[in-house]
Amino acid sequence: MLKITAAVPTYNSEHFISRCLDSLVQQTMPNDEYEIICIDDCSQDGTVSILKKYGEQYPNIKVIEREKNSGGPGEPRNQAIRAASGEYIFFIDSDDYLGIETFERMYQFAKVHDSDIVLGKMVGVNGRPVPQAIFKESKAEADLIKSPLVYSIGPTKLFKVSLLRKYDIMFPSNIQATEDQVFVMKAYLKADKISVLGDYDYYYAVQHDGEHMTFAYVAPQDYYGAMKVIIDMIHESRLSRTDKMKFMAKFLNRHFDFSRTTDFTITIEDEQEQLEWMTELHHFVERNIPREIDKLVHSHTRLKLYFVRNNDLKGLKQFESDKENMIQFTAVKNGHIIANYPSIVPYHLSEDELVIDDRNKISHYVSKFQIKNNSFSIKGSVTHTALKPEYQSLQKLSGIWVHRERKIEKIISPVYSKDGEFEFLTKFTDLAVNEGDIGVWDFFIESDIDGYKKRARIGNSREKYPYSKHAKYIGNNGKYAYSARPYFTKTFDNLSVEIKKQEMLKVEFRNHDSDQYLTFIFPGSQLFFPKQSLLLLECNKQEFLIPIKKQISSAEGTVIQVDRNLVEQKFVPSFLQSTDIVLSINSYQTVLVPKKDVSVYFCSKNIEKKLWCFKIRKKVDLFIQSDQSKFYLTAR
Template sequence: MAVPTVSVIIAAYNAMPYVTRSVSSLAEQSIGQEQMEVIIVDDGSTDGTSAELERLTSVYPGLLQVIRQENSGGPGAPRNRGLELARGRYVFFLDADDYVGPETLDRMVAMAEKNNTDIVLGKMVGVGGRGMPASMFKRNQPKTDVFNSRIYWTLSPLKLFRRELLEKHKLRFTSGLPVGEDQPFTALAYLNASGVSVIADYDCLFCTLRDDGGNVTTRTVGAEPRLQFLSAMIDLLLENVPSGPGRDHLAHRHLTIEVQVLLKGHLVHEARGEQEKTLARMAEIIDRVWHDGINDQLSAMARLRVYLIRHRMLDEILELIEFEKSLGKSGISTPLLLEDGRAYARYPFLRDPARAVPDICYDVTDKVGVRHHVSRAELRGTTLHLAGHAYLHRVATENVTTELVLRERDNGTEYRLPVLHTPTPGLGADEDEGHYAYEKAGFAAAIDIDTAAAGAPLGDGLWDISLAVGAQGLSREVRIGGKRAEDVSGKADTRVIATTQGVRPVTVYTTNPHGNFTIDLGEQKHRVLSHLKIGAVRWNASTPTELQITGRWTLGAYPDGPMTLALSSDSGKTAAFPVTGTAHSDTFTARVPVSDLPEGTWSGELRLSGWSTRLPRLPKDLAPAKWRRRGLPWYAKPASVTGSSFALRVAKADLLKAVAGKLKP
């Protein structure tokens, strides 16, 4: 029997009517049924799931292997049973409530094979109002790991695993945990994987919120099951991950998500005595992984929650939970306290001497949002003119100190330029229910290439453009351009301009994918000659001895009159001819009166200031041009030379050969 590429394992319990779509989506996979085996473990269903699985087995003969067992109380045991039977090179876990996109398995296997990764995450989509993790699916990640990405924020096993990884490390689902039994399995798989891939550009997995509330995560109630689970995950980190930033990165997930669920979903519903016990147990668990440095990983709200838990401040925790509920319903972001260049969120108990909660639990300086919009970005001569608005979210535009920052990307050289502050009446009315106003957020700035380097010309390089947006003593830097008016182009604009240092190439462009403005000086990425397209080379129809060369410059601008067509002969003679542009067009024409050229084989190039490019090879079928000079016959025709460059032979006709040719019968 051929070994399947993928073993799909489904743990099914009272999964009607969802299991029908789940199985159908697998049968329709583009990878082909011959590449799959689908193992469904019916965990003691009582609602007709068994009968439906029997029907589906006949609909898709040879695809499904259905195993029936007594109810185990959770999906872990049936998944383990499926693993014992799996034969595929890869294993994909699917819940009976969910379904997959038509190309899911095909894409996942291809991603794993191409990048030699052991696990592949596919983008998850919630159905029926179900929320799904999203932070790890912002972009495709061919190969990453648990410490350098956000993949740890999804610990469900609904992923593709290389079966060799699972067998080598004897990974199975934990028994004895009433909730979260899948998370130790996935966490250990992440930690032992050779690499993890993420597919973010295709909707792979569709997860359904059941109408009957039958999802496992919605059936489990009470704090104790989740306390057991949180304790188990903290122990797993302590046993498998050395102390340091890596462990802190992973602990961040549990100290944010699990702690919040415990407080808001369970502790608030308990009696006072049970609340005190739950709080004490949470504090004991958190203290096993807690240290001051972990604050760098947490948001201010998470720091505050954890502080209150660790200090057993039950009443304050209950008040904070109510504050968070009201904050979620409100359309207004929390106000800030600004002091000594720092920003503190006005969460409960800030600077309350009776509670003495440290300021670090409120410090949001590095999280203050910067809003900006560019309404003008125009290069005129040597100067780039910029305009728009920029402000710090929740910080009124008083004592504005915004300035423009130019920073060379490779060596970090930095120059700061002043901006003109302009009024922006009504700005802010469309967010936070108009609670905050930004009346002086406008800016206008000019970057003159000749003077921007503290009065001197900017050197060659890639100069990224930012704003240091400041008000009331607080300042945050932001790259600009990602938000801009529709009529402000982000397309690269390459020009050749006259400066105090002579003619220089400059390109204003926006980065990919963020769309921020950068000035390219000195052709770091944008070549001038890439904008030259030489077209037809032919004889002028009205002047048969005039060679006409046409082409197109796609530069935004270049100095008047510097373009010439230069010819040189094998005997050392030279000739130059003007290149003229077509009015209101980027096309140009050069005309060479070959009857004026001395005898020889001529090569040629187009010159624009300090740039030059060779003319293309003349067409082989270009007919010779003929004329008389002092009564003698002359001609010009493509020369037979090695290479692909322009070569024109100008010479007197051989009279003896010409006469002999005419006398031949």
């Protein structure tokens, strides 16, 4: 048995089918381990000719020419299921394409975890919207109820063929739209394990304008008939009754937000046709959706259901207009956002029924970042999308650092906050207090308006970050030396800080007789040290504190300079002529390494020295030692 069957339905695809096929034949999986079945639905252009040329060149490509146009991709996909020789089948639209490691990665993951269905991270091309929340992280087993799986019900996934054949899961041929939703929802409900991969760009979905598969007009009776099939499948599934209700609510949220129902009062101009759609939607909801679901859906879905259950097209149309201008009708009361929409007034709803907290988002912008001394400054602004501008002056802002693993929080107050403008100053020493603080801290901002609280990750909307991606502060909390590196997360581009124990760094020593300064260089490291740091030098069993004259931090590296004359007063000239400051320190015991670069170990250590007739103790942040000399970078 082959590992994978790639199923590609085509119709008038001559302008883009080559890109799709190229991505399939270039897969890193050996071509004798998978097959490509192309099912042409009576194309009127040169698609078939292109398919045949590829078939002649690649023996694992099979071309099936349908004798009659089916009107959609469903029946061609069914033919691929019947003809498949692979253990798994992957459906690809002819205008889309795959990452070249897709088959190898997905199959290996599916085999390791015995997955029935595997979703691979999708990428939108040319502005094509694709599901994102489900691909936040890879999961061997995604929970159907708790995860956003219901928002990804297109068929472009990896399915175990035996699952499809065992439960006769096919694309329904008696409808011309939403057949993919019926297919995927049935597969979801029958699968024992659904996996998600978010570690690679698996599927590229392309925004297009031309004709690809033929689609006929769908009457509202047929459309909501297909929705009834999905609801019936949920009712008949093996889920518990509680989970059935939760899953049905999630599906309805998706349906009202991302389907033909979403804005039919706007996209359909003919009022009689609007009435037909409203009537069928009314019948579908009243006959199939238990009223207890109304309490489980999102707020705007709940409010829409009042109009739908009463077959109130006029009220629904006004509601759609109201929610587009929601900030005119919202208010904060008793810790919640209340929507006093004029359209809903006739239904005499209670205040609790008018809560729309979930419709509000924090809109944020960071205008400035600054690493200064031992602190990290963030300036910016926040607004609320569902509230009038005057509410900005009433909000109390907090900055919240959340440890990603331990989930503990460290809350900071703004040094400035007015009308939504803010400045937060975080001391790195507050993030790195003990051993448990090592790890990643994610930054949130929380707004409190009269008891209504909203929290959001921030950083992805910002001015250009002024530092390199490897820029970090080097500090010491008395227990260990650490680095604090601000960065922006890969997937959502939000601000985080990584705290790590600081160990070795490469350092170079520059000594030219003509130079005014002795220079220590950390190449490729943009470092920030505590303010007024000192170098403590030891030579011939004598130690001296030398002020750092200059500290220059850039993307190319960090330079620390001390006054040559001051050093020459303390040390013999032979030290300054030495080129043997070459060692690596990986513990408190020094290990000499015969190279002309120096590795530096950041550690916590108290040193004691005599100053006149007194002994003083200094906490050391940076310690460098060679066979001739010792250097300590410390804070005053």
